Amino acid sequence: MRRTLLALLYALPILFLLVFYVYPLLAILRVSFSVPAPEVVSQTLEMAASPSFWRVLWFTTWQATLSTVLTVLVGLPLAAIFARFDFPGKGIMAALLTIPFVMPTVVVAPAFLALIGRNGVLNTWLQASFGLTAPPLQLEQTIGLILLVHVFYNVAIVIRTVGGFWSNLSPSLGEAAAALGARPWQIFHTVTLPLLAPSILAASLLVFLFCFTSFGVVLILGGLRFATIEVEIYRQAVSYFNLPLAAFLSIVQLGVTFTVMVIYTRMQAGLSRSLRRRRRSQPRRPADLRQWLLVGGALCVTALGVLAPLAALVVRSFTLGDPGLTLIYYQALGQNLRQSAFFAPPVAAIGNSLLYAAATLAISLPLGVIAAYMLAQPRSRWAAVLDPLLLLPLGTSAVTLGFGYIVAMGPLRASPWLVPIAHSLIALPFVVRSFLPALRALDQRLRDAASMLGATPLRRWWTIDAPLLVRALLISAAFAFAISLGEFGATLLIARPDRPTMPMVIYQALSRPGLINYGQALAMSTILMAVTAFSLILIERFRLPGEEEF
Amino acid sequence: MLELRDIYKRFAPDKEVLRGIALTVAPQEIVCLLGPSGCGKSTLLRVIAGLERADRGQVLLNGADVGELPAYTRGVGLMFQDYALFPHLSVAENVAYGLRMKKLPAAQRQRRVEEMLALVNLQSYAGRAVDDLSGGEQQRVALARTLAPNPSLVLLDEPVANLDRLLREELMGELRRILKQLQMTTIFVTHDQEEAFALADRIAVMRAGRIEQVAPPAQLYRRPINTFVASFLGFDNLLPVERANPAEGVVRTPAGDFPLPVRPDRPIDDCRLLIPPDAAVLDDEQPGPTYIRFAGRVLTTTFRGSFFRLEIASMHGEQRLRFEFRTRGRDHLLEPGALIDLWLDSAQMLLVTEG
Incomplete structure (x- = not known):
């Protein structure tokens, strides 16, 4: 009886993934192959031969490659400083670097516009200072801006992956090379770099994956000039209703992302193996002025890079088109303006978003906890099924998922539950992977010790399990909450227009002309940023050191 | 050969690790720095190697002050306690590393590597990955790598500490045989008096950044200079x-x-x-x-x-x-x-x- 109950419980997350992940993806395949066989071939060939397809694929690939290279170039020196030095403000720097991790694209893209866009803070300041008539920085709708934002988003991945690996390298390796006559640059390229290579490659793969499937950034900042596969899927599915082409693009993209994902997983396993039984290096205080300048510079670049766009967003939302402070954009959020695109006052979107986020918590937390308990049991048959199944959604783009729901869910398509379900699916890997390490760290011997000291099972759970797990649960919840609030790609495809979320409102406002719409977008972005920042503080507050499993 | 004059080193205002070290090492001599953990013996080794710079005092190598020279120009070999073998290089490539840095021609390099591997009895191990070796084998590769560039002075940091008891006994004898055969001037660090007795010509007992006593093993055992040295050598009556x-x-x-x-x-x-x-x-x-x-x-x-x-x-x-x-x-x-x-x-x- 207990076994059956347990099996039923364990079946839940697997069932959820099958119905809301595997089935929609299969449905996309079905759309591609809905026509008779000979036509499938000719139709596919036709699409594969079209120049627009190649243009999109080419752009997606090269911008992802370039973004990855730039991210590594920026991230590597920061990783080195992080791994080798101990300095005041290091904790703050680490916290700053988690900001891009959870900030939604609909916050970051407008934030960069607010900083260096045509009406951005920087341009306004430069024009005022030097008496220029035209804004000197012309970055809007250029590839440069897209690349910049991609670096902003992904540099933390390089710093965490490579920096973590770097600080695990025994310091005696470099010293041994020095004692054998290697100069500093020789040490770097004969010892340090070869040893770091796997971690750099792993980080690059992940960055490439994220840039390859970049959606919000390209959609908002790229205008009509640039489109990744992801953006093209959205346009084909929503604007042109060309479902076969959207399906074809989805399949191409899934092929690429799954391949990258498989290589990445393999590499991760290799990385953790090569890290065993090595002496960790102790980060040191900078020794001389040169090193202090290096560290100070890194700190400034990080703080400026992360905070300047977000600060510009806040500033702009209060000062747009007005030399003094103004609240009109915030006030406008509460009104249903005639020329506005919305059915309801935009402020209603805040309520919608919070409701969806709450529902996402209600779905993803129980499923995630069950899944984590399954995975924590070594050699369980359930875990063997669930482990790869859980990893795949990480490599699946949100737009593809949303598109899958459109073609798969039939009458369910209009259900308001579809949004939190999609959010839960996207949040699930994060929930599991923040909860699992805490669960694994729960040493059975601690429980045994508590029992030997006379704790009843209930007291044991309350005094040992609960205190150790409650922090992890809070972090998982904060992640799920932040992901739901900021989710853009899937939501855009499946949310009902009369129940828009905050990201949808921001996007719609941004794509309308006029200062009032732009200002509303900035104001809404600021609010979303504040709410996300709150969950971020929760995450940072409760994080146990060295426990991420990404 | 090596002369240390009045060496001082502090890591923080209240953390003075070396407090006036003076020591002379004769050519071909094996000197042991013996002391409890935290006495500064490893730091002293790193100062001699050039990995740390002394705040005050002089490091004279063959009469020349090398205190300001970076590690890679000193021609001093250093073997680490954790061996610090390069995991991405094979056994032979590890041994060849210092020779490559000296820009030795490939043919000579290979000859020297074979010579060194023969010296430590690992002839057939050249192509092996260092991660596959046992602790004792890794120790011998590390020794071969340290000795290969023919350093004027060899420093060994706890050379056998990571090995189990039986192997330690065996390798201590082996180590002394090799160092004497190559007529190598050596300083090594340990906290184990048995190791010091077995390996060294002279032992310098260190305590809190100072050298308390320098003497050949038998003399040290017979005439410890104070109660600290005596109790560190195991005397408790x-x-x-x-x-x-x-x-x-x-x-x-x-x-x-x-x-x-x-x-x-x-x-x-x-x-x-x-x-x-x-x-x-x-x-x-x-x-x-x-x-x-x-x-x-x-x-x-x-x-x-x-x-x-x-x-x-x-x-x-x-x-x-x-x-x-x-x-x-x-x-x-x-x-x-x-x-x-x-x-x-x-x-x-x-x-x-x-x-």
Whole structure:
């Protein structure tokens, strides 16, 4: 009886993934192959031969490659400083670097516009200072801006992956090379770099994956000039209703992302193996002025890079088109303006978003906890099924998922539950992977010790399990909450227009002309940023050191 | 060969690690820095290697001050406690690393690598990955790599500490044979006095950033300069001295009076009486003219294989003393509580300065 109950419980997350992940993806395949066989071939060939397809694929690939290279170039020196030095403000720097991790694209893209866009803070300041008539920085709708934002988003991945690996390298390796006559640059390229290579490659793969499937950034900042596969899927599915082409693009993209994902997983396993039984290096205080300048510079670049766009967003939302402070954009959020695109006052979107986020918590937390308990049991048959199944959604783009729901869910398509379900699916890997390490760290011997000291099972759970797990649960919840609030790609495809979320409102406002719409977008972005920042503080507050499993 | 003059090093204002180190090492000599963890011995090694710079003082190598030179120009070899083998390179590539840095032509390089691998008995291991080797094999690769560029001075940081007991014994002998065969000037660091005794020509005992005593092993063992050195070498019978009167020829301790050992070169206040653990005999007859009778009560007996250790409380003053006796010829050990009479050899006793 207990076994059956347990099996039923364990079946839940697997069932959820099958119905809301595997089935929609299969449905996309079905759309591609809905026509008779000979036509499938000719139709596919036709699409594969079209120049627009190649243009999109080419752009997606090269911008992802370039973004990855730039991210590594920026991230590597920061990783080195992080791994080798101990300095005041290091904790703050680490916290700053988690900001891009959870900030939604609909916050970051407008934030960069607010900083260096045509009406951005920087341009306004430069024009005022030097008496220029035209804004000197012309970055809007250029590839440069897209690349910049991609670096902003992904540099933390390089710093965490490579920096973590770097600080695990025994310091005696470099010293041994020095004692054998290697100069500093020789040490770097004969010892340090070869040893770091796997971690750099792993980080690059992940960055490439994220840039390859970049959606919000390209959609908002790229205008009509640039489109990744992801953006093209959205346009084909929503604007042109060309479902076969959207399906074809989805399949191409899934092929690429799954391949990258498989290589990445393999590499991760290799990385953790090569890290065993090595002496960790102790980060040191900078020794001389040169090193202090290096560290100070890194700190400034990080703080400026992360905070300047977000600060510009806040500033702009209060000062747009007005030399003094103004609240009109915030006030406008509460009104249903005639020329506005919305059915309801935009402020209603805040309520919608919070409701969806709450529902996402209600779905993803129980499923995630069950899944984590399954995975924590070594050699369980359930875990063997669930482990790869859980990893795949990480490599699946949100737009593809949303598109899958459109073609798969039939009458369910209009259900308001579809949004939190999609959010839960996207949040699930994060929930599991923040909860699992805490669960694994729960040493059975601690429980045994508590029992030997006379704790009843209930007291044991309350005094040992609960205190150790409650922090992890809070972090998982904060992640799920932040992901739901900021989710853009899937939501855009499946949310009902009369129940828009905050990201949808921001996007719609941004794509309308006029200062009032732009200002509303900035104001809404600021609010979303504040709410996300709150969950971020929760995450940072409760994080146990060295426990991420990404 | 190597001369250290008045070396000071601090890591933080309140963390002075080296406090006036002076030491001279002769060519082909093996010198051991012996001391408890945190005494600064590894830091001193790193200062000599050039991985740390001394705040004050000079490092003279063959007469030239190398204190300002970076590690890679000093031509000093350093073997790390964790060996620091490059995991991405094979055994042969590890050994060749220093030769590559010296820009030795490939043919010579290969010859030298083969030579070094033969020296440490790993001829057939050239192509192996270092991660596949056992601890002892890794240690030998590390040694070959350190010696390959023919350094003028070799530094070994706890060279056998990471190995299990049996292997340690074997490799210590091997290590000394190789270093002597190559006529290598060597400084090594350890916290284990057995290692120091087995390997070194001379031992420098360090404590809190200073060198307390430098002497050849046997001399160090026979004449520890103070109670710190004595207890670090494993002597624990150090009786407080209440009065030592050269005129009377008697040392008074809580455990009774003892004949005054010969120490004319030192003032004899503020010192302790050292009785080595092997200075006691359990015979009935007096073994020699220097032996005196000593009565005690057995506290514990510990069987240690070839010898056993007896802890007794002195009849007079209840002082705890430990002695070691050979097991051979005894079919039973003494029971706790038994009263015994020992012979103690006063010629082996020593007055040791407190400190």
